[in-house]
Amino acid sequence: MKSKLLTTVFFLLITSITFSQEKTIQAIEIKGAKKTSINYLKRILKSKPTMVLDSTILANDVNQLKRLAAIAHATFRVEKDIGKNKFNVIFTVEENFTIIPEVNFWTNNKSDVAYKFGVYDHNFLGRNIGFGGFYQNNGYNTYAVNFKAPHLFSPKFGLAFNHQNWKSEEPLYFDSGSANYLYNNVSFEVLGLYKLNSKNNFELGFNSFKEKYNYLNGITSNQIPQQLNLNKFLFKLVYNYSNLKYHYQFLDGFKSQFYGQLVKSDGDQKDFLIAWNDFFYFKRVGERGNWANRIRMGLSTNNKTPFAPFSLDNNVNIRGVGIIVDRGTGSIVLNSEYRYALLEKNWFCLQGNAFIDAGSWRNPGGKLDDFTNHKNIKVFSGVGLRFIHKKIYNAVLRIDYGHSLKSDGTNGIVFGVGQYF
The missing domain is CATH 2.40.160.50 (membrane protein fhac: a member of the omp85/tpsb transporter family)
Structure with missing residues (x-):
């Protein structure tokens, strides 16, 4: 009995010494972020203060930062607290410029000048939110508005919303030839975003849209419709592995x-x-x-x-x-x-x-x-x-x-x- 007691005490002592020697994170610091919210960046990191220092997790965190639209490049280094078995982790990031204007001019099928103006911020409010839209005139008026916040509710859950009113000439192909139609698509889309881990994420939602086709030129017959108006609804699933x-x-x-x-x-x-x-x-x-x-x-x-x-x-x-x-x-x-x-x-x-x-x-x-x-x-x-x-x-x-x-x-x-x- 006395021998078993000594063995137990010895085991507990060794375990205590082993755990007391574990390297832990004392604090996390992020340098180089100007527009991007430091609190946001810390929120999405898997490494947290008081956690065991793990080089694999730190490497995954750096790669996660590099995947953000706001970040062009990222590195990290580890500094030890003097006299303690605790460490400070310093992430250094290089930010991208993320407010992107869009100005395009081209010639359409009627030899008229078509144009497109838009602006998109890929780091809206400094929280990796994508927000923007465009206006296009290619003989017809088109516009779109997009919003995507991957971490809106938590590091794992987000939301996306898209609205578009699109018009363009589209060729349709039949057995006897082709015809050109004016195509109009007015849509509203809502997606829920879920990040399972650093490599896997999902998008699930629905899109309500109205499609119109109006005949312009090309082949025609009694079997080919001149006009078509359709109300449609779609369920969407997107799975990304990276x-x-x-x-x-x-x-x-x-x-x-x-x-x-x-x-x-x-x-x-x-x-x-x-x-x-x-x-x-x-x-x-x-x-x-x-x-x-x-x-x-x-x-x-x-x-x-x-x-x-x-x-x-x-x-x-x-x-x-x-x-x-x-x-x-x-x-x-x-x-x-x-x-x-x-x-x-x-x-x-x-x-x-x-x-x-x-x-x-x-x-x-x-x-x-x-x-x-x-x-x-x-x-x-x-x-x-x-x-x-x-x-x-x-x-x-x-x-x-x-x-x-x-x-x-x-x-x-x-x-x-x-x-x-």
């Missing part, structure tokens, strides 16, 4: 984004499901190189309709192919490019890239073997330039030239803001 590591414009790692929608209509159109997944893989190559890849796979309810949801468009999936040249009820697309920093300064980077875009579509009402039909397969290759301001969020001006590798000789130049993917 294990990316950020270093300014360079990315390394894997990311997946899933989108699922159930669309219900009160008109002649049938309800339908649509889902697609984007898989991203990035690899740093030396100090200046970045290999970037995206695979998109999507399917929808296979209705034989000119309103098929997947479009073939050089602004979305195949650079150089043209603007909305076809539609389908399924899509498989591969985009792969090698990005190289031709010139890099403290705030600026000139990046060159060489790419290949390939994809195939399922025709409305068609079969899965449409994906292997050579008429539906598009393969383009080309080169481009990126002008990157490293201290302004998403300040990437891109220009790409794509040329078909098939015998049709199709080619085109694509301009845009932000990386293509």
Whole structure:
């Protein structure tokens, strides 16, 4: 009995000594934040005062800071309190400029000058809230307002709200040819945002919208409607997985984004499901190189309709192919490019890239073997330039030239803001 008692006392003594020697966080300090709320940044960190000092958690916290629109770069260091087994953690951040104006001019199909003015703050109130909107006139008036607060209620729960009144000319494709319609979409969307952990987050909500199609020109017949008014309602689920590591414009790692929608209509159109997944893989190559890849796979309810949801468009999936040249009820697309920093300064980077875009579509009402039909397969290759301001969020001006590798000789130049993917 006495032996057991001594053993127990000895065990408790060793345990006490071991725990008393654990390295703990005394305080957390954040330096470099000017517009961004320091209280907000501390709130979203997983590391907290009195916690055990864990280098893995600290590394995840730094990566979490780098993912914020407000932060261009982040580092941390640990300082020991004199005479104590406690440590101070100091995070140092470099902020992005996040109030981004948008001014665009272009020529529309009528050879008139179209324009778009907008402004978006990606760090509204210093709390990583996205808020802004735009007005566009391309012969028709369009506007939108967007609000997204990922951490509105807590570090895990947020809210997004979007309203849009969009008008544009849209080509619709029929068996005998195509026709142009004035398309108008007025929508209201509310999404709940949930962050499971540093790698997984979800968006769940609904969108109420009204669609109108008015015939402008092109083929017509008794079977082709001149006008169409539809009230629709959709449920949306978005799941994001990200294990990316950020270093300014360079990315390394894997990311997946899933989108699922159930669309219900009160008109002649049938309800339908649509889902697609984007898989991203990035690899740093030396100090200046970045290999970037995206695979998109999507399917929808296979209705034989000119309103098929997947479009073939050089602004979305195949650079150089043209603007909305076809539609389908399924899509498989591969985009792969090698990005190289031709010139890099403290705030600026000139990046060159060489790419290949390939994809195939399922025709409305068609079969899965449409994906292997050579008429539906598009393969383009080309080169481009990126002008990157490293201290302004998403300040990437891109220009790409794509040329078909098939015998049709199709080619085109694509301009845009932000990386293509």
